[in-house]
Amino acid sequence: MKILLIIPGSGDSFYCGNCFRDNLYAHALRTAGQDVVIMPLYLPLTDKSFRANTPLFFPATSYYVSQKYFGKGKMPAVFEKFLDSPSVLHLASSFSGTTSAKGMEQMTLSMIKGDDRSFAHQIEKLIHWIANHDRPDIIHLSSSMLIGIAKAIKNHIDIPVVCSLQDEEIWLDSLENQYAQEAWESIGHNAKYIDRFTASSEFYKSFVLNKIPEIKEIDVVYPGVKSKEYESLNVPKEPVIGFFYRISQENGLDILAQSFVKLKRENAIPGLKLKIGGGYTRENKNFVNRIRNILQPYINDVIWLDNYALNEHAAFYKDISLICAPLRFNEAFGLYLCEAFAAGRPAVVPNTGSFSEIAGNAGLLYSPNDSEHLAETLRKILGDAVLYEKYKENAIRLSHEKYNDVIAAKNLLGIYHKCVSK
Secondary structure (H helix, E strand, C coil), X not given: CEEEEEEECCCCCECCHXXXXXXXXXXXXXXXXXXXXXXXXECCCCCHHHCECCCCEEEHHHHHHHHHHCCCCCCCHHHHHHHCCHHHHHHHHHCCCCCCCCCCHHXXXXXXXXXXXXXXXXXXXHHHHHHCCCCCCEEEECCHHHHHHHHHHHHHCCCCEEEEECCHHHHHCCCCHHHHHHHHHHHHHHHHHCCEEEECCHHHHHHHHHHCCCCCCEEECCCCECHHHXXXXXXXXXXXXXXXXXXXXXXXXXXXXXXXXXXXXXXXXCCCEEEEECECCHHHHHHHHHHHHHHHHHHHHEEECCCCCHHHHHHHHHCCCEEECCCCCCCCCCHHHHHHHHCCCCEEEECCXXXXXXXXXXXXXXXXXXXXXXXXXXXXXXXXXXXXXXXXXXXXXXXXXHCEHHHHHXXXXXXXXXXXXX
């Protein structure tokens, strides 16, 4: 089957859950013998593991400027060519990664509604490329925030379209109220152009069905990691807590840092260390400095990875005893949990969002999400070798039964075949 995955690029300086999920989908499908073509939007997908093999469409540079300053007229071709040059796109990538939609209202609504002049100019190029290359059997959109593309595809070339759903509210609900409401309503209006929606958890499926009444049915597909790359029989001799996600306020590293300092002061877990990775962007620098200040008394027991790369994921989990992610929001799915489980590493996470569903019996949940309760839970699992071994075995079992690439590919292909047969 020929599958076209349309994926927005967000730069490569931090752990982006949606980007990584799409990367895993592509790998799983290719391993299953499928012909997968990745089409990047906004910014280039520079990591070679994506094997992005089409031109860049809807370049963030010219598309944003067009929306902002040329809404009623066409941007001069020479100006568009300059904005979409590799050097300008590279500069834009270095500033990418914001989780705030401030200033992006018009661009966000344009991609969802698919009915303005700037969108029409860009979608014409995308449709032309698809029409003049091997026609895909199915097209998979990375997010409902790209749903305007589905509308254009159905109106011009009529190929089945599947759309992933994951954490859209983080971006859309940061829009000003009038724009946020219009965005959600427009997704509902254009849902008719999607053949099947997929969500990464039952938790997020329920959220979307409640949020967008026009969507009547959603298939749950858990992402699956390349299990063999993560397998690790040897746990560190001294306990190491791992945090591997984008370093930001909303992802709660400060809560973990405070818990770590508390445990070190009490000497509750002898030899305890903390390993931090996942990267960050310019907007997170003040937060990163604050974390370094919190950890300063025990900085010699902290392993901090300043750089981030997709090909270093598996190595990170082999050097930790467990994964901890004290997120301040209800995440649809935590891929770092699946990675940790593949390595046989349990999780300690707050009892929020999808965590109880995803972690199952391979992790300990705590509530409320504060440093006191987190420290108490970490002390419980790291201070009891028998309990730790039990959760470690559960993690390996859960990885094999639920979160591996073979199962993910099988579930995706089942959905694709249903759409194509219709």
